[in-house]
Amino acid sequence: MSESLNLHLDPGPGALVYSIYEGLSPQKLDAVLVSHCHPDHYTDAEVLIEAMTHGMTQRRGVLVADKSVLSGSTACGPSISKYHQRMTEQTIEAVPGMKFHLSNINVSVTEAKHTDPDAVGFRFTTSEFGDFAYTSDTEYFQDIGTYYEGVRLLMLCVMRPTGKPWKGHMSTDDAIRIIEETHPERAVLTHLGMQMLLRGPEKEAKLIEERTGVVTTAGVDGMQISFGKAIGVGFHNKRKKHGLDMFL
Ligand SMILES: [Zn+2]
Ligand SMILES: [Zn+2]
Secondary structure (H helix, E strand, C coil): CCCCCCEEECCCCCHHHHHHHCCCCHHHCCEEEECCCCHHHHCCHHHHHHHHCCCCCCCCCEEEECHHHHHCCCCCCCCCCHHHHCCCCEEEECCCCCEEEECCEEEEEEECCCCCCCCEEEEEEECCCEEEEECCCCCCCCCHHHHHCCCCEEEEEEEECCCCCCCCCEEHHHHHHHHHHHCCCEEEEECCCHHHHHHCHHHHHHHHHHHHCCEEEECCCCEEEEECCCEEEEECCCCCCCCEEEEC
16 A cells, blocks of 8 residues: 555455455555466455446456466466456556556566466565565576565565475575575565464574574564555554555
8 A cells, every 4th residue: 555556466365354354445446466376366356356446337447467367378267257357447467577557666577486387476666665576476496586686575475384395385495595685674474374384484484584684574464564764564553654555
């Protein structure tokens, strides 16, 4: 959320209900972004498009999604109906390397290596406060760091704890490599799987912090991140006048 833009990234199950629970109006959305065609990332996309278009009464907002979400592929999808795709003002098929802007934020599409071969991540550039990014579901690969060099805030989908690698996904060890390569001001771990939850995400965050020297936070539902001159993490704060706010 910012003064000029409200976007929802990867609306999985509960996105609508939890948005309302947090006091965020889905009718004020300007964009819905879906990184790939797995249900934990797309199930509420159509519902949020209904809200964004004010009950499908106006063509409003932007939908950004990978190819499989929009058109389907041999792996999966499509995950958003043509009926919903037609109701937005603009639909953008996100391909790695592509750049576009949403209001005053420049977006670069990053590469992800995942079981949806079209999966992408996103990097957001603000004029005043620099960059933040979201890796989406991906495994570590050579050059992944180049997509996130210079970001201040890096949100990583870290499904597995240290010592438990899983193809197509990131473990704590992979996150350490990416953070070492990119040195953000702060890292946030999200998309935590059962093994991660049982191990204790705070402990894993602390391990990353010790190894990399980068302040690392394990995401919790409802957590709010404020992104301005400083990067703050808290719960149910008032929205700041300057900068952006993100809810997990
Ligand atoms: Zn996935
Ligand atoms: Zn996922």
